[in-house]
Amino acid sequence: MLFILFTLDSERYVIDATQVERLMPLTPQSPPKTIPGAPSWVAGVLDHEGAPLPLIDLPALALGRPAAQLMSTRVVLVRYPHAGTTRLLALLLEGATRTIRLDVTAFHDAGLDMPHARYLGPVASEAGGLVQWIRVEHLLPDDIKALLFPEAHA
Template sequence: MPSPNAGQASSAREAGELYLLFSLDQDRYALNVHEVVEVLPLRRLKAFPQAPAWVAGGFEYRGALVPVIDLLVRACGRPAAALASTRLVLVHYRPANRVLGLILEKATDTLRLADSAFRDAGLSAGEAHYLGAVQASAQGLVQRIEVAGLLPDDVCALLFPSGGAAS
């Protein structure tokens, strides 16, 4: 006999995956919540002087050093504003099997988006391998962020020198 919640779970799957929405300047972007470890308020970070400008620094999280990137600097060339809605979002960075922090503006909403409705953006992402497919929503076009594409190999080696698991 199916559980009383089986119908609700099936309806949720049909409605799409749950995504955390955020902004890069005026555009909306989405992270699949299955990649999100935790959403935290902003905090002071230890600087990494030899890292690219978009590496904001790092902090200790559950006994491990977590590097943090400011996605606005990476994508738009300006730092994220310290807004009430700016968050430090921890994600599973699977290429290194570690946790990576992302500073994201307006990261306060979630939305169910059907994976089948995402379409190729139609433009080459160039070096921005983290830019995924897009889809229309009530908020306008939403572009998916591919966590695995956030760090070029050299930056991954700098931030995760052991390359081993520690999360």
């Protein structure tokens, strides 16, 4: 199975490439529109083909710090399942410059129950060490879904 490989500090993570619509460089010329009152890891919304697209800063969500403005920092558009449909969601990821192939059977439970971070999936060992699968479908808690996708909660 093909995955997008990225980093959070020195740790390596992957997301399922079949959920990825597009990878784009981070462009300071068109920063996201901030959402007042939103959690710090909601970086705002981007204009994507004339429609607002929520941008989730994954380093801010996982580590409590904003994504670094690096050449390897990417905006990754993912297909996010919500309310019986699929919505586009933008993720800000550091070190998202390559893909990796891993067998799904190589992944095993990490052995920790993380109720506040359900998006942290199983781990797999490969040549560079352990990688952890980030489950896109578990990224957003219900209150943030209501903030980002209000029409589905009306």
